[in-house]
Structure formats: C-alpha cells, structure tokens
Amino acid sequence: MSGHDAQQASATPAAAVPERLRITEIFHSIQGEADAIGWRTVFVRLTGCPLRCVWCDTEYSFHGGDWHGIDEILAEVASHGARHVCVTGGEPLAQKRCLILLQRLCDAGYEVSLETSGALDVSAVDPRVRKVMDLKAPGSGESARNLWSNLDHLLPHDQIKIVIASREDYEWSCAMLAEHRLADRCMVLFSPVWGKVEPRELAEWIIADRLPVRFQLQLHKLLWNDAAGR
Numbered sequence: 001m002s003g004h005d006a007q008q009a010s011a012t013p014a015a016a017v018p019e020r021l022r023i024t025e026i027f028h029s030i031q032g033e034a035d036a037i038g039w040r041t042v043f044v045r046l047t048g049c050p051l052r053c054v055w056c057d058t059e060y061s062f063h064g065g066d067w068h069g070i071d072e073i074l075a076e077v078a079s080h081g082a083r084h085v086c087v088t089g090g091e092p093l094a095q096k097r098c099l100i101l102l103q104r105l106c107d108a109g110y111e112v113s114l115e116t117s118g119a120l121d122v123s124a125v126d127p128r129v130r131k132v133m134d135l136k137a138p139g140s141g142e143s144a145r146n147l148w149s150n151l152d153h154l155l156p157h158d159q160i161k162i163v164i165a166s167r168e169d170y171e172w173s174c175a176m177l178a179e180h181r182l183a184d185r186c187m188v189l190f191s192p193v194w195g196k197v198e199p200r201e202l203a204e205w206i207i208a209d210r211l212p213v214r215f216q217l218q219l220h221k222l223l224w225n226d227a228a229g230r
Contacts, residue, residue, distance in 0.1 A: 018069035021097050022047040024061040024090065026073065028080040032219035034132045034159050035187060036113055041084040042077045046098060049090040051117050053140040055165060055193045061090040070101055074108060088115040093122070102126050119145040123153045131158040132189075135182075137172050139165030139193070151180055158186045161216075165193040170205055183212040191216045 024045045031041040045058070047065030068076075077085055085105050092098045093116055105112045106128040113130040116122060119142070122131055133150060136142045140163065154160070160182055162173045173190060182188045190213045192202045203215050 018071065019097050019100055020067045020069050021073065021095050021101060022065040023068045023073065024065045026076050028082060030219065030223065031084060031086060031113075032223070033115075033191070033216060034113065034161070034189060035130070036084050036086070036111070037216070037219055039084045039111075040082045041086050042080045042082045043086045043088055044073060044077065044101070046087065046089045046092040046095055048094045049117070050094055051091060051119055051136075051142045051145055053117075053136065053142050053163075055140065055163065055196065057194070058088075058090065070097070070104055073101060074104060077105070077110070078108075083111055084113070085110045086113045086115060091117045091120060093120040093125075099124055099126070102129050117142075117145070118150055119147055121147065121153075122150050125153075127155060131155075132161055133158065135160055135162050135173075135176060137162055137164060137169035139169040139196075143172075148180075151182075151185060154186050156186055159189055160186060161189040161191060163191050163193055164202060165196040167205075170197075170202070174209065174211065177211065177213065188213040189216050190214070191218065194218065 024047045026044050028042050031037055031039045045061055047061055049062055087102060092114060102112060102114060103126045106126050113132055114125060115132045118134040118136065122133060125131055136146055164170050164173060177183060177188060190202060190206060192199050199217055206213060206215055
C-alpha cells in the first residue's frame with residue numbers, strides 16, 4: 001500500500017459498532033407486579049446486579065447472558081405484539097446503555113416500565129418510563145445501598161416498592177413512609193417476601209394502621225411459582 005493509500009485508509013471512519021446490551025432473557029408473559037399487573041407484557045431481563053438481596057428470586061440473572069444489539073432487542077419485543085414492555089434484571093441500570101434502550105422503546109410507542117433496585121441513580125431515565133423503584137428494607141441485607149436522592153427524581157406515575165420479610169421490616173417501612181412522605185410522591189407498594197411473611201398478615205397490618213399504600217402479591221408466583229421466563 002502506498003503512503004497516500006495508507007493515509008486515506010486511516011482517515012476512513014471505522015464501521016459503527018452496534019449498541020449492545022448483555023441480556024439474560026426476553027420473554028412474553030403477564031405482568032405480575034406494580035400498576036401494570038395483569039397486562040400482557042414483554043420482559044427484557046438484563047444481566048448483572050451489584051446487590052445481593054438475601055431473598056432475591058432472580059439470581060440466575062447475575063452472570064452470563066448474551067450480547068444483543070438494541071435493534072435486535074426491539075425486533076424481538078415487536079414480534080410478541082404487546083403494548084407493555086418491562087425492562088428488569090438483575091439491576092438493568094448497571095448497564096449504561098439501558099438508558100438508550102428505554103428511550104428507544106418509548107419512541108416506538110410502548111408503555112415502558114423499569115424495575116430498579118433504588119441503589120443506582122435514576123435521574124437520567126427517560127421521563128416517559130414508569131420507574132418501579134425499590135427501597136430496600138433491613139431484611140434484604142442491602143438497606144445501606146438505598147440512594148435516597150433518587151426520591152427527588154420520582155414522578156407521579158412512578159412507584160416505590162418495599163419488599164417486607166418481617167414485622168421489623170414493616171415497622172421500618174412505616175417509618176420511611178412518614179419520614180420521606182413517600183405516598184405524596186407516588187404510589188407506594190408493600191409486598192411480602194414469599195415464604196417469610198404471610199400475605200394475609202401483611203394485609204391486616206396495613207388495614208390496622210390505615211396506611212396509604214397498595215398491597216401487592218406477585219401474581220406470576222401464584223401462576224408459575226419461580227419458573228424462569230415467566
């Protein structure tokens with residue numbers, strides 16, 4: 001190659017590398033939680049999570065997964081013909097390109113929700129997305145990871161989810177509800193840890209204390225137990 005040709009080749013821009021995400025699974029099911037419960041939904045489960053909650057039911061998403069281009073992900077989502085899309089994990093925001101995926105899904109006209117741990121900054125999430133953000137109670141083993149500044153970035157259509165494993169977790173949740181005026185910010189969901197707190201017991205605590213929260217059970221567990229891809 002002549003010097004001129006080499007110079008010309010080096011000036012030629014490299015082919016654009018497709019934006020990719022590491023994906024554990026994409027599947028079509030029924031939404032089992034939050035305000036979209038019961039809707040036919042496509043779930044995009046991203047791989048990886050920096051937290052290790054003791055009651056986690058998706059540990060299989062911590063490692064592995066396969067790389068998928070964002071265009072490929074959108075094509076798979078579209079193939080299922082559902083209006084609702086849930087981006088979940090793991091912790092989806094641990095992959096920075098998750099923000100691009102969320103924007104692209106909103107641009108495509110989907111009703112998009114994001115399930116996030118509350119430990120990573122949510123300020124850059126597209127405002128069209130419904131954030132379903134955890135606050136980790138002490139029984140999770142990860143309550144020190146709560147990023148309290150996230151509360152200032154929640155919109156009225158977002159939701160705060162607190163998963164409760166004991167009466168102590170419930171008391172903590174009530175204290176946080178009052179201290180941070182959570183119910184004035186958005187919908188607050190109290191959910192029992194499967195096998196740790198009887199659902200009826202938690203429901204009766206909420207009724208007795210007249211809490212401004214929404215009790216929820218994980219519908220997908222009632223339908224399919226803990227089967228992956230459901």
